[in-house]
Amino acid sequence: MRPISLRFEVMSLAVINEHRDLEPWYRAFNDRAWGPARVCTAAAAHHGPAALAELFPALGRRIHDAGDKDFDAVIPAALAEVGLPVELARVAYRDDVDERMRTSTARAQQLVGEGLGTPTIAVDDVAFFGPVLTSIPRGDEAVRVFEGARLLAGCRAFTELKRARVDELSFA
Structure with missing residues (x-):
């Protein structure tokens, strides 16, 4: 709908929560x-x-849309879909990239602040947690959501906007 420069970086909830006392189900997650x-x-x-x-x-389409929680199947399938070497799936069980992941997560937390999670969005040198949506906006609605987030991000006094989730998640 309009040109933007988009870059993904890893911000890991596993890293953020690795030393926190969590409910057993959330620790397992x-x-x-x-x-x-x-x-x-x-x-x-x-x-x-x-x-x-x-x-x-x-990965998100398989895990969230399809509800497939078998990461041993999901990861290689996602790698193959996007043309990356399927051998990368072996990294899931190694800790040799953990320091890089911690550094990337720390960079995101420096932008948005401690105690916040994902998604962290940085727009025009301002970072914030969210927006958290129950479904994916499309077309003109997506532009309005983006522009609204960008407008709020531009107000230094803005810190939070939240309401109860009323709809089920839909990734369609």
Whole structure:
């Protein structure tokens, strides 16, 4: 709808929450998140940010849209879909990219502040947590949402806007 320069970087909830006391179900969720985050980190490191911009949505479609939680199947399928080496899936079980992932996450937290999560969006040198949406806006509505977020980001006094989730998540 309008040209923008978009760049994905890894910000990992697993990293943010690794030393926090969490409810058991959320600890399990975070512990499982290391694998896909490691693969995304390695893809960006070895194939550039454009690879991450393709891989992240491919993983999201499988995990969130299709509800597939078998990461041993999801990760190689997403890598193959976007033309990345399927061997990158092995990184999910190694910690050699963890320091790079921690650095990327720390960079995002420096922009938006401690205690906030994902998504972190930086627009015109201003960063904020969100927007969190229950569905993906399209067309003119997407432009309005983007411009609204950009307008709020430009107001230094703005810190938060939140309401209860009323709709189920839809990634269609």
